[in-house]
Each structure stands twice: as structure tokens, then as C-alpha cells.
Amino acid sequence: MFENNKEAVNSLIKLLSNYSLWIVFLALLLENTLFIGFIVPGVTVLLLAGFLASTGEVNFWWAALVGICGTILGDNLNYAIGSFGATRLSWVRKVLERYPAVDGFFNRGSAKLYVFFHFPGYLRTFFPLLLGATRFSFRQWLWIDIAGAILFNLSYLFVGWLAARFAQQTGDAMQAGSYLTLFFVLLSLIWLVTLWNRIRKHLKRRGERKGRPASAPS
Numbered sequence: 001m002f003e004n005n006k007e008a009v010n011s012l013i014k015l016l017s018n019y020s021l022w023i024v025f026l027a028l029l030l031e032n033t034l035f036i037g038f039i040v041p042g043v044t045v046l047l048l049a050g051f052l053a054s055t056g057e058v059n060f061w062w063a064a065l066v067g068i069c070g071t072i073l074g075d076n077l078n079y080a081i082g083s084f085g086a087t088r089l090s091w092v093r094k095v096l097e098r099y100p101a102v103d104g105f106f107n108r109g110s111a112k113l114y115v116f117f118h119f120p121g122y123l124r125t126f127f128p129l130l131l132g133a134t135r136f137s138f139r140q141w142l143w144i145d146i147a148g149a150i151l152f153n154l155s156y157l158f159v160g161w162l163a164a165r166f167a168q169q170t171g172d173a174m175q176a177g178s179y180l181t182l183f184f185v186l187l188s189l190i191w192l193v194t195l196w197n198r199i200r201k202h203l204k205r206r207g208e209r210k211g212r213p214a215s216a217p218s
Contacts, residue, residue: 020057024063025066027041028153029074043177047177049063052160052164053161067149068149071118076128081129083132116151116188119180159176
């Protein structure tokens with residue numbers, strides 16, 4: 001991982017010092033794009049940008065703005081792939097046809113919690129794809145994505161900035177960022193288990209209603 005490689009971290013710091021806004025934009029765009037996101041250290045770039053913002057080498061608010069734009073663009077590419085690409089795959093169509101209740105399930109319930117989907121790395125890439133494939137309302141998705149992108153970028157930039165102010169070590173910024181990520185990973189796992197149980201019970205109830213014989217007229 002980049003945060004455990006001092007040479008890689010030093011290289012990122014040099015790049016940020018020279019091309020700060022471009023690096024932040026591209027890192028967040030690529031990290032939130034399907035498949036590419038697993039190899040691009042967007043979180044590390046945000047932490048280091050926040051760290052450098054404390055010394056004035058990077059403008060905090062410009063970094064936040066371009067990071068938010070890159071995040072939203074990458075997320076919506078994934079949403080579009082889910083909406084227009086994933087549904088063309090035969091196995092995806094079969095799942096949606098077999099379980100039609102899933103199609104509108106994500107439009108109900110705990111949609112407000114979706115603003116935190118950027119924090120766990122495994123959700124960051126696949127969640128927009130999933131919502132697109134299940135025909136989640138685009139208008140609702142856009143507001144969730146904008147709010148989530150703002151929260152995600154400002155959180156990691158601020159953690160990096162705080163680490164520079166109080167510890168003045170990039171390693172401390174990386175460690176604090178790892179703790180923040182771990183916190184949201186644990187919360188997201190609890191939420192996913194709860195969500196899966198709700199979906200399973202909902203599908204079971206629908207199956208029972210379909211299998212129940214019609215009552216005879218009096």
C-alpha cells in the first residue's frame with residue numbers, strides 16, 4: 001500500500017507540490033472509476049494534500065473543489081455503467097427478473113445513509129454501479145453523491161491538515177486516515193448485514209404472498 005511505502009509517499013508529495021490540483025482531480029476521478037479505483041491511492045492523495053495545505057503548498061479549498069468534482073465524475077461514470085451497461089448482461093437481467101422487488105428496494109428506507117458510501121473502499125467503486133443497475137432514482141442519486149463527495153473529500157483533507165498541525169509527520173496523517181476508514185468500514189459492514197437481512201425478509205414475504213392460495217368468496 002502507498003501509505004506504507006515512504007518512497008511512494010515522497011513521490012506523491014513532490015507531485016502534489018508541483019501539480020497539486022491536477023493530481024487531486026485525477027486521483028479522485030480514477031479512484032472512483034470501476035476497476036481502476038483499486039490501484040489509485042485517492043485517499044492517500046487527499047491526506048497528503050491536506051497535510052501540504054497546512055504549510056501553504058496546496059490551497060485547501062481548491063483541492064477540496066477539484067477533489068469533489070473528480071469524485072462526482074467518477075461516481076457518475078459508474079452509475080451510468082450500471083444503468084446502461086450492467087443491465088445488458090444476461091445474468092444481471094435474470095437476477096432483476098427473478099427478484100423484481102430488489103429493483104425499487106434501494107429507493108426506500110435508509111437512503112440518507114448512502115452519503116457515507118465513499119468511505120469504505122470496497123463500496124466506493126461498486127455502490128454507484130449497483131444503484132444504477134437497480135434503477136435507483138437519478139435525481140436522488142445525484143444529491144446523495146454530491147453530499148457524499150463533499151463529506152468524503154473534506155473529511156480526509158481535514159484529517160491531513162490536523163496531522164500536519166499537531167504531529168507534523170506524514171505517517172501520522174496516514175495512520176489517522178486509516179483509523180477513519182476503518183471506522184466507516186465497520187459501520188458499513190453492520191449496515192450491509194442489516195440491509196441484506198431486510199432484503200431477504202422482504203423477498204421471503206413476497207414469496208409467501210405469491211404462494212398463498214386465494215380465499216374463496218363468501
